[in-house]
Amino acid sequence: AQSVTQPDIHITVSEGASLELRCNYSYGATPYLFWYVQSPGQGLQLLLKYFSGDTLVQGIKGFEAEFKRSQSSFNLRKPSVHWSDAAEYFCAVGPYSSASKIIFGSGTRLSIRP
Amino acid sequence: EPEVTQTPSHQVTQMGQEVILRCVPISNHLYFYWYRQILGQKVEFLVSFYNNEISEKSEIFDDQFSVERPDGSNFTLKIRSTKLEDSAMYFCASMGTGGEADTQYFGPGTRLTVL
Numbered sequence: 001a002q003s004v005t006q007p008d009i010h011i012t013v014s015e016g017a018s019l020e021l022r023c024n025y026s027y028g029a030t031p032y033l034f035w036y037v038q039s040p041g042q043g044l045q046l047l048l049k050y051f052s053g054d055t056l057v058q059g060i061k062g063f064e065a066e067f068k069r070s071q072s073s074f075n076l077r078k079p080s081v082h083w084s085d086a087a088e089y090f091c092a093v094g095p096y097s098s099a100s101k102i103i104f105g106s107g108t109r110l111s112i113r114p
Numbered sequence: 115e116p117e118v119t120q121t122p123s124h125q126v127t128q129m130g131q132e133v134i135l136r137c138v139p140i141s142n143h144l145y146f147y148w149y150r151q152i153l154g155q156k157v158e159f160l161v162s163f164y165n166n167e168i169s170e171k172s173e174i175f176d177d178q179f180s181v182e183r184p185d186g187s188n189f190t191l192k193i194r195s196t197k198l199e200d201s202a203m204y205f206c207a208s209m210g211t212g213g214e215a216d217t218q219y220f221g222p223g224t225r226l227t228v229l
Contacts, residue, residue, distance in 0.1 A: 106155070
């Protein structure tokens with residue numbers, strides 16, 4: 001079955017510290033992988049996406065993610081977090097097909113310690 | 115930058131009432147979606163819509179739900195007779211074609227509260 005697992009429900013890091021949010025997926029075909037961020041009262045904003053090519057992808061706001069096929073993982077990283085990064089982060093997977101749905105993980109809430 | 119908009123931001127209704135949630139997708143997009151997120155749970159797919167018909171729907175999207183693109187700009191989700199368990203945040207998304215045919219852009223959501 002297709003699924004996305006984000007094992008960390010809530011993470012707190014200090015401002016300026018590095019961050020890694022974990023994501024594992026189960027998908028039969030070659031996946032299309034996404035990270036979305038949801039700030040309070042806001043919609044889902046795309047941070048980055050991966051389909052093929054370089055397994056390290058760069059996104060907006062200084063985020064990057066690395067695709068590891070052998071581990072079925074797509075972890076999100078940032079070298080130095082800012083207080084404005086506090087939000088809910090969702091990993092998602094979908095097929096490379098125009099109208100198809102994407103499947104979301106349960107999300108990781110990130111809090112920043114001053 | 116173009117964005118998906120949704121109205122209202124918060125809708126409160128009585129159980130059994132009909133509600134219509136409205137979305138204005140990005141103007142040149144052709145694929146449209148509704149997702150929902152019950153408080154504390156995952157974002158779940160409801161339905162996708164293309165070329166004036168439903169492309170795919172989940173088991174959640176039963177006969178109480180319908181979608182429509184009544185004009186060239188709006189995309190609506192109607193719930194005919196709301197239940198308590200319909201309380202959730204409802205997200206609309208749209209996707210373009212060609213080079214944009216790989217990313218769904220989401221609106222800010224409508225929080226539906228059924229009393």
